[in-house]
Amino acid sequence: MIKKIHSYLKTIWPEFHKHKQNVHLESFYTFTDYWHLWVMSIFILAVTALAPLGFVTLIHYQLIQQSVDSELNLRTEQLTSSTKSSVSFFMEERLNALIFTVNEMGYDQLTKMDGLAEILKNLKLGFGGLSDLSVIDTDGNQVAYAGPFNLEGKNYKNQPWFSESLKRTNFVSEVFTGYRDVPHMIIAVRSIKPDGSFFILRATLDTERLIQTLSSHKTGTHTDIFLVDHEGVLQTPSENYGQIFTRTKLTFPTDQTQTKVIMDKHQKNSPIISAHCFISTHIVSTPFVLVVQKKKAAMMHVWLEMRRNINWTVGISIVLILLVITFASTFMINRLYLIDKTKAETMLQMEQSQQLISIGQLAAGVAHEINNPLAVINQTAGYVKDLFSFTDEPQKAEDIIEHIDSILDATDRCGTITRQLLGFVRQFDIQIKRTCLKNLITDVLSFHKKEAEYRGISVGVSVPDTFPDMETDSGKLQQILVNLINNAFQALDDGCCLDISASQITPKMIKLIIQDTGCGIPEKNLNKIHEPFFSTKQDQMGTGLGLSITYGxxxxxxxxxxxxxTEGVGTCFTITLPIKIQEGKLA
Amino acid sequence: MKNIEKMKHTDILIIDDEIKFAAMLSKRIQLRGYHSEICHDGKTALGWLKTHGTAVTLILLDLQLPDMYGTQVLTQIKMSHPDIPVIILTGHGTEQDRQECEQLGAYLFIHKPLDIDQLMTLLEKIRETS
Structure with a gap:
């Protein structure tokens, strides 16, 4: 099984990962660094594919977040409004009962013995939440009292709530401890005695009942509903802020009448949604502010569930996209590499074939050049032998020496040619060495010397004496010259001209011009001459590789x-070359 | 000269631009009792043939001449003197050249260097047939 997986991995493992450098092939590759190409391909495709996905996911996140926030705000606002209605109703109901009692009974009835206790009993039965009832005159003296505390005869003149009660017809106090030392609040109704002076009917409200009313609106354990006064002092216990009368940092603008919902942070730094509104009745305004706080985290489980699902979907999508991109990139780059490799190998074969063709062309020239002096040697030696075979007369030494000199001249000619040939063959080795361009041109032209003579082709070479020696691969430079000069000779009609000139154009560059007055190249073919296998030569004289290889x-x-x-006028090849080649560039 | 008295009145025309080669060949032919004439280019050879053509038994023709191609000279010789055998003597003739020359009526196509004995055998054979 493992072997199978291993062999499968081996087949899909891309070829370019196994690429080994080959100095002969490397220069023919279109791309040199396939690893880089592969990484870049994956990176670009990944960015192109994942950026829109990320962007859409982000927008989706924000939309859902906004929608959830808006939903949470609405719910909190609704809860606050309903709680406010309950609390307002709680106070208004009891205040109305007091107003009714005052108007119905009047001062005398209220201050009558046991009259007040009977009223308290009925009120408790009817509404509940009242702990005691008292009548207080304008001087603060408690005229009558009904309730569980022993407060008869108490004077409230100096109590802040009393002075406030006198100023208004109806009054609701904050929660305070007072004489009984128990948290309570009072509601009071001002009325007029038969003698025209004011008196106040006061009822004490049980805070427990109020707290129960608030608690009945709690939904879940993460909701905190409580009352504070305008200064932020707790009027009922709070889960978030502590016991009653604790001072909080909550502040409220006094002109705020609507329910206000805000995103806030609790002291433990957990986000909360906080809503508040002022409690007021139709009859009187109260000092209470209702505060509803919900811990956001507790309400977010739907959103968190949704976000988890989105994250999973996006995560799996990203992994799938990356896998597909990696496979596609690997496949494409591998195909590209294989095509490039085949091309490089073909180009190398072409170059080697072209070298063989060059050698073949040289061989023809050499055979001609050597055969002629050999024929002279043959005939002269034969003649000297004949002189002794066919005549009896003694031969003059000077005559014999003259013939032997002719033989020596001819052997010298042969020697020169073989030396040139040897030098030429050595040039096929890859090496950078000092090269005299003029000598190289002369060597190459020497193989065309006879042809030029016979065909009346005038060959001019112009290389200034100051022309520097080049440090380059002389074999390659020679093959360039052979290809271009061979081409020129094939294009030239008898009696035409071939001019080869070289000059130094910058301290680092030279220019070589090979110009002929041959048949020229038609304009439509000019762009194609460097393409492999493009040839206009008929009867398979040309391979179509010469200029392509030369270009390479x-x-x-x-x-x-x-x-x-220009067709019919001639052709001019201009080559610019560095005087000193960079080592790394050559392969 | 051993054979000078046996000079056979046979003219051999050598058309070759290689001066030394032509001179030596000519001398060796003469040593063997034949007349020989040298021309170094095509035009001179064709001109000489106009006046002396009737005496010529054999022509040795190089393919590469300074003024004309050997095949052009051969064509003109065959037009003016179709009976004179022409032996092509070349330094580096190709198979294509051989076929072309044979089509144009060349007697033989020989690569340099030339074996003089082979030439003499051929010459005797030509004289006998003519």
């Missing part, structure tokens, strides 16, 4: 080649 060789030497040609 010039590039390898770090140079450029351009061609200008």
């Amino acid at each position: 060789l010039v590039k390898k030497l770090g140079g450029n080649i351009s061609v200008q040609s």
Whole structure:
């Protein structure tokens, strides 16, 4: 099983990951760093594919967040409004009962013995939440009292609530401890005695009942509903802020009448939604502010569940996209590599074939050049032998020496040619060395010397004496010259001209111009001449590789080649080359 | 000269631009009792043939001449003197050249260097047939 997986992985493992450098092939590759290409391809595709996904997910997140926040705000606002209605109703109901009692009974009835106790009993039965009832005159003296505390005869003149009660017809106090030392609040109704002076009917409200009313609106354990006064002092116990009368940092603008919902942070830094509104009845305003606080985290489980689902979906999508991109990129880059590799191998074969063709062309020239002096040697030696075989007369030494000199001259000619040939063959080795361009041109032209003579082709070479020696791969440079000069000879009609000139154009560059007055290249073919296998030569004389290889060789030497040609006028190849090639550039 | 008295009145025309080669060949032919004439280019050879053509038994023709191609000279010789055998003597003739020359009526196509004995055998054979 493991072996199977291993062999499968081996087949899908991309070829370019196994690429080994080959100095002969490397220069023919279109791309050099396939690893980089692969990484860049994955990166670009991943960014293109994942950026919109990320963007859409972010927008989706925000929309859901806003929607959830809005929903939570609405719910909190509704809860606050309903609680406010309950609390307002609680106070208004009891205040109305007091107003009714005052108007119905009047001062005399209220201050009659046991009259007040009977009323308290009925009120408790009817409404509940009242702990005692008392009648107080304008001087603060408690005229009558009914309730469980022993408060008869108490004077409230100096109590803040009493002075406030005198100023208004109806009054609701804050929660305070007072004489009984128990948290309570009072509601009071001012009325007029038969003698025209004021008196106050006061009822004490049980805070427990109020707290129960608030608690009945709690939904879940994460909701805190409580009352504070305008200064932020707790009027009922709070889960978040503590016991009654604790001072909080909550502050409220006094002109606020609507329910206000805000996002806040609790002291434990957990986000909360806080809503508040002022409690007021139709009859009187109260000092209470209702505060409803909900811990956001507790209300967010739906959103968190949704976010988890989104995260999973997005995460799986990203992994799938990355997998697909990686596989697609690997496949494409691998195909590209294989095509490039095949091309490089073909180009190398072409270059080697072209070298063989060059050698073949040279061989023809060499055979001609050597055969002629050999024929002279053959005939002269034969003649000297004949002199002794066919005549009896003694031969003059000077005559014999003259013939032997002719033989020696001819052997010298052969020697020169073989030396040139040997030098030429050595140039096929890859090596950078000092090269004299003029000598190289002369060597190459020497193989065309006879042809030029017979065909009346005038060959001009113009290289200034100051022209520097080049440090380059002389084999490649020679092959460039052979290809271009061979081409020129094939294009030239008898009696035409071939001019080869070289000059130094910058301290680092030289220019070589090979210009002929041959048939020229038609304009439509000018763009194609460097393409492999493009040939206009008939009867399979040309392989179509010469100029393509030449173009590649010039590039390898770090140079450029351009061609200008007019059909029927001639062709001019201009090559620029560095005087000193950079080591790393050559392969 | 051993054979000078046996000079056979046979003219051999050598058309070759290689001066030394042509001179030596000519001398060796003469040593063997034949007349020989040298021309170094095509036009001179064709001009000489106009006046002396009737005496010529054999022509040795190089393919690469300074003024004309050997095949052009061969064509003109065959037009003016179709009976004179022409042996092509070349330094680096290709198979294509051989076929072309044979089509144009060349007697033989020989690569340099030339074996003089082979030439003499051929010459005797030509004389006998003519």
